Amino acid sequence: MRRFNRIFTIIVLIFLYVPMIVLAVASFNSGNDIAVLKGFTLSRYSELFRDGVLLPLLGNSLIVAVLSSLSATLLGTMAALGIHAMGKQLRQLTLAVTNIPLTNPEIVTGVSLALLFAFIGQTLKINSILGFFTLLIAHVTFNLPYVILSVLPKLTQMDRDLRDAALDLGCTPIQAFFKVILYEIMPGVISGALMSFTMSLDDFVISYFVYGPNFITLPVEIYNYTKKPLHPKIYALFTLLFITILMVMVLMNLLQARDEKRTNQARRIFSAGRRRVTT
Amino acid sequence: MSKHLIDLVGVRKTFDGEDALKNINLYIRDGEFLTLLGPSGCGKTTTLRLIAGFILPTEGKILIDGQDVSNVPPYKRRVNTVFQKYALFPHLDVYDNIAFGLRIAKLSEDEIDARVNEMLEIVSLKGFENRRTTTLSGGQQQRVAIARALANRPGVLLLDEPLGALDLRLRKDMQNELKRIQQQLGITFIYVTHDQEEALTMSDTVVVMDRGHIQQIGTPEDIYNEPKNAFVADFIGESNILDGVMRDDYLVEFFGRKFKCMDKGFGKNEPVDVVIRPEDIDIVPADAGHLSGTVTSVTFKGVHYDIIVDFKGFKWLIQTTDHQPEGAHIGIKLTPDDIHVMKKTEYSGMYGDYSSYSAEYDEINDPDAVIGEEDEALPQEERDEE
Numbered sequence: 054m055r056r057f058n059r060i061f062t063i064i065v066l067i068f069l070y071v072p073m074i075v076l077a078v079a080s081f082n083s084g085n086d087i088a089v090l091k092g093f094t095l096s097r098y099s100e101l102f103r104d105g106v107l108l109p110l111l112g113n114s115l116i117v118a119v120l121s122s123l124s125a126t127l128l129g130t131m132a133a134l135g136i137h138a139m140g141k142q143l144r145q146l147t148l149a150v151t152n153i154p155l156t157n158p159e160i161v162t163g164v165s166l167a168l169l170f171a172f173i174g175q176t177l178k179i180n181s182i183l184g185f186f187t188l189l190i191a192h193v194t195f196n197l198p199y200v201i202l203s204v205l206p207k208l209t210q211m212d213r214d215l216r217d218a219a220l221d222l223g224c225t226p227i228q229a230f231f232k233v234i235l236y237e238i239m240p241g242v243i244s245g246a247l248m249s250f251t252m253s254l255d256d257f258v259i260s261y262f263v264y265g266p267n268f269i270t271l272p273v274e275i276y277n278y279t280k281k282p283l284h285p286k287i288y289a290l291f292t293l294l295f296i297t298i299l300m301v302m303v304l305m306n307l308l309q310a311r312d313e314k315r316t317n318q319a320r321r322i323f324s325a326g327r328r329r330v331t332t
Numbered sequence: 333m334s335k336h337l338i339d340l341v342g343v344r345k346t347f348d349g350e351d352a353l354k355n356i357n358l359y360i361r362d363g364e365f366l367t368l369l370g371p372s373g374c375g376k377t378t379t380l381r382l383i384a385g386f387i388l389p390t391e392g393k394i395l396i397d398g399q400d401v402s403n404v405p406p407y408k409r410r411v412n413t414v415f416q417k418y419a420l421f422p423h424l425d426v427y428d429n430i431a432f433g434l435r436i437a438k439l440s441e442d443e444i445d446a447r448v449n450e451m452l453e454i455v456s457l458k459g460f461e462n463r464r465t466t467t468l469s470g471g472q473q474q475r476v477a478i479a480r481a482l483a484n485r486p487g488v489l490l491l492d493e494p495l496g497a498l499d500l501r502l503r504k505d506m507q508n509e510l511k512r513i514q515q516q517l518g519i520t521f522i523y524v525t526h527d528q529e530e531a532l533t534m535s536d537t538v539v540v541m542d543r544g545h546i547q548q549i550g551t552p553e554d555i556y557n558e559p560k561n562a563f564v565a566d567f568i569g570e571s572n573i574l575d576g577v578m579r580d581d582y583l584v585e586f587f588g589r590k591f592k593c594m595d596k597g598f599g600k601n602e603p604v605d606v607v608i609r610p611e612d613i614d615i616v617p618a619d620a621g622h623l624s625g626t627v628t629s630v631t632f633k634g635v636h637y638d639i640i641v642d643f644k645g646f647k648w649l650i651q652t653t654d655h656q657p658e659g660a661h662i663g664i665k666l667t668p669d670d671i672h673v674m675k676k677t678e679y680s681g682m683y684g685d686y687s688s689y690s691a692e693y694d695e696i697n698d699p700d701a702v703i704g705e706e707d708e709a710l711p712q713e714e715r716d717e718e
Contacts, residue, residue: 214419217386220406221413222433222484232432236423315422315466 073295080288097289107271107290114254114271117185121192122249128193129200130242134230136201137208148205155198163262166191170263183265191263192253199252200245207241208234240312247305251298336398337362337487337520338383343392345378352378354544356392360488360522361537365514367523369531370541371567376524379541380490383522385409397487411488412481416496418473420465426452426476427461433484451479454513471502478513488520495530507534528568532556540564561674565607566683572648573684576606576673584673587623587643591666595673605674607684610638610651612670621663627656640686647686 075087080098084091101107136147154162166187174182215237219229235242257272264273271290278287338360345353353375360366368376381387382394385406394402401409412433420429430451434444452458455475465473474494481489494510495503511534514521525531531538532552540547540555540563548560559565562573576586581596586606598604618624625643636651641662656662 212417212419214415214417215421217384217406218413218415218419218421219432220386221384221411222480223407223436225407228436232436233421236421 073292076288076295077292079285080292082285085285097285101286101289101293104286107274107286110269110271110274111290113268117188117192117270118250118253121189121196121253122246124189125193125196125200125249126242126246129197129245130204130238132197133201133204133208133238136205148201151198151201154195155202159195159258162195163191163259166194166259167262181265181267183263185265185268187263187265188260188268188270191259192256195256195259196249196252199248200242203245203248204238204241207238211237240308243308244305247301251301255294255298335362336360337396338522339393339395339398340379340382341393341395343379343382343389343394345375345382345387346390351544353382356546358539358546358549360520363518363520364536365511365521365523365534366537366539367525367531367535368539368541369525369528369567370547371526374541375544376526376541377492380413380492380522380524383488384411384413384490410486411490412484412486413490413492414474414477414481414494416493418465418477420473420476420480422464422466424465425461426457426463426465426468429465429476430479430483432480437484447483448479451483454482454516455479455509470498471506474498474506478510482513482517482519486519488522489514491521491523493524493526495525495527503530510534532568540567542567558672559607559674561677562605562607562679562681562683563677565605565672565674570610570649570651571684572608572610572686573680574606574608574646575681576604578602578604578673582668584671587646589622591622591671592668593671593673594668595671598673598675603676605676605680605684607672607674608648608666608670609672610649611636612666613648613650613652614665614667615650615652615654615656616663616665618661618663621665623666624661624663627658627660627662630656630658649686 078090079087081093081095082090083094083096132151136144136151139147167183170182170187174180211234215233216229219233220226224232255272256270257276260270260273261276264270271294275287275290278284336359338358340356340358343353343356344351356375356379358379368379370376378387382389383396385401385404385408389402392402393400396409396411421432424432427448430448431444434447439447448461449458452461455478457472457475457479460468460472460476465476468476474497477494491510495506498506507530510521510523523531523534532555535552537549538552538555539549542563548555548564550558555564555568559568559571562571565571565573574586576584578595578598579585579590579601581598582593584591584593584595584604584606623643625641625648627639628642628647629640631638633651636653637655639650639652639656641648641650641664650664
């Protein structure tokens, strides 16, 4: 049984990662045919870094990803604080509403955002409303639930007395947030921000409906490329993107592991004291 | 000692339509060690949180130094709190935890340093300045919490079951330590606990609470020796509580016999509760006692034995240092000092019967007793033993 489990795990991993490995290998292949390995080369990468079209688009993607994840983190953390302070029923209702975009098909979200922007453009008499700001707003919209979902559990886990202790020692509610609560929920805030960043960086479907000709992100442009035969420098780009996302995910996991260790430690000390009393 | 530092006037607090506190009137004198004592859910922590300002009263007023602070937020009150689970800030080390309130108050770094060192001295934590609070033991964390609360030099220190998470030995040490700190600094302490021994050991004044009401306020001696009702008598120490009738001033009748006592001021033939502390009862040979009964169970407790004695079906707890074998027929002697008479209350009949101590459960059955006629039937289902 155990052996079977192991084999099964390996098969799953192969299915998950073989496409990426093929891509990475292809990015180092000096031949143009994927099926034939001709030799090792870094020329795809040097071509990529000399490319005048792709790099600025990567820059666009990064700008949108950074700005949208930062705004979503700010707004989402504030929302989480508000939701946390609600009564139980209202909180569950609000959470249900904020979680719907997570499961809503992306294409529906994309089309409805496009319609909304078109409507606003018409009422405000703006000819080409689609562009950087519509893209940014769209990305913030779909990032928000991720931030709320990663911050809220931190607030629930937090010792309620910590806020009272801060107020007791003279903090106004705002000081209490910045001097105490923020430190407690920081792991959640960071993982929310990282999650938003990766979601935003590789989003294609929603971006496709709300981008304008003056501001294109990388995934959208790559989609346009796929209509023609793919140039191998795209493989190099994909490999780099994959590695970036992988690194962000590893970072996130490391932060989470460290956080868990810390809370476990604190809990152990307290419960050790308790146990001795009860026995 | 005589100045009122805190006044609670007709305070009521409601949570989700249920009264947690009903009508609390209480004053706390400057410099005293006052304990709010009661079982869980009695409203003691609610009272403390109202004084701290974490919650606001539904009705009534809270005065600190004669000023109405009923709607003043906690950060503007001259009180500080020691929390049950310490609530130390995990991202700060010991020094910064203690300095937290001082930094908020924008004191100079020199003054902060002096005060933090003074506090570390008081709680005996010199040398722990740079330790993370999560690496400290429970007792050490408790000391940091006390130092952090005292660093602001509050008029009142509120302590919410501060020793609840510590083991027995450490509790005893910290009890002495807290009492020492309180006397050294002369600060008013308001202490919440469910541990009656802790309350009696440490306090100047004990406030016994139950079901959102204050049951009795007094010195530890008063509370123990002169409990006001069956609840207090049972909650503070062990008590045998019997139905009796006050025949006259200084004369009470129970079990069909008249006893001299120290109490007066009751109506003639008024039904009363009679409290007899298990440690006050003297055991004598069966024929020499005021009452005689059979020992039904013996438990060794270290310093003494807990023995249960059956007097005509009503079981008493007696604490004695002399071993009495199970089944022995013994007599007891009661002096007027041993008998304490209380007015009947809603708590009458709920406490003070040790019948459930034994395997066989006896109904009260006392056909000879004169007092049987005025006896209220004991509500068995409401009995709250164990």
